[in-house]
Amino acid sequence: MPTPVVAIVGRANVGKSTLFNRIVGQRLSIVEDIPGVTRDRLYAKGEWNGVKFDLIDTGGIEMDEEDEMENLIRVQAQLAIDEADVIVFVVDGKHGLAVQDEYVANFLRKSKKPIVLAVNKLDHHNHHPQSYEFYQLGFGEPIPMSAEHGMGTGDVLDAIVEQLPQLAPEEVDEDAIRIAFIGRPNVGKSSLVNRLLGENRVMVSDVAGTTRDAIDTPIQHEDQKYVLVDTAGVRRRGKVYEHIEKYSVLRALRAMERADVCFVVIDAARGIAEQDKRVAGYALDAGCAIAFLVNKWDAVEKDDKTAHRFEEEIRSHFPFMRWAPVLFVSALTGQRVSRVLDLARSIAENHVFRVQTSALNRVLADAQISVAPPSSKGRKLKLYYGTQASVKPPTFVIFVNDQELSHFSYERYLENQLREAFDFQGTPIRIRVRTRS
């Protein structure tokens, strides 16, 4: 089932992020944060009374300082309107109705999206009458609350859940490999997608994805079906907020959640940037199969060592992803673009690979002999046996005498042993160590 989206909007300092954190932090409502973005606090998964939703804090979207406040509000409101099924409009009840609230309201009114009007900073029941003046915004009954003290947030959540739409189940073709192209702006994601669409048979007209305007495009290449996830997100241009990094991250996160394979696109002409590392980190957390596409290879002056050097650079910047293949391409000339789908296929196969339990345990036994497991206070870690719990990505559970004795570095060693024994190129591996009871 696709998950509906809830966005929090409102002028600066009304307490949007406090409300977001309150909902996220309460744990009674939130299943899990999306790993990797917890520090951004822009996007989280929520649940209230058994109803799941994705929560966006548009207050996390920031712009250059010289930008006008109105512009910022406009961008945040537009984002909420485009992405959300229900919008939580937060106002400051202590301050009272502000001109900028009206400004936000004017935007939201045009959207026809359900609005929950939350009047924040009313820390005491006696203050609740201060919410009445917000009736004039025309969004129905204002809900008094205090994000700081956690009062009234349950009422807000009730109102959200009441308005959430029943989304039709997404039609997922289990045989198709789902691919997302991620990377910072202008690395050439859209150009690559367009190339692939030009060179391959597009199966049917675009299929609506879970996000309001996420469009997935199924294509066929040889005997394999693929779906390019969120082609609208990479191809469409011109929305006022598209250039904002956090927004593109949000967009990429939503695409990655629905993808088997993530291509991290890097601009060969501009080299590797901090933002590329963040993007790759998200893909790693999302558990996708991953490969690097070094695009704009036509624009680089080359000799016979350039590719090797670039790959070395990638390895040093992404040390935990040494298993991710690197392909040098040009969306402009089409160089090696015909290999992209085959690469997706090969790493997608590794992503669903299942190791036989007997073979797995042979590798673990040998590993234990070659390098002794760590010990602490005279007690030594003992590996009893392992089993593969799941795929996408391959996840192994290893039962031991005491999981507290295990070490990140030893688990990393075991991962490397597994990678030597089996073909896991292009896929992350997860190892969970459990005390056998």
Ligand code: GDP
């Ligand atoms: P996106 O923001 O990642 O989707 O990037 P775009 O696909 O819009 O490309 C950004 C810019 O890079 C555009 O001006 C493209 O024409 C250019 N570009 C994309 N791919 C290539 C390539 O392979 N070689 C060169 N030289 N330019 C490219």
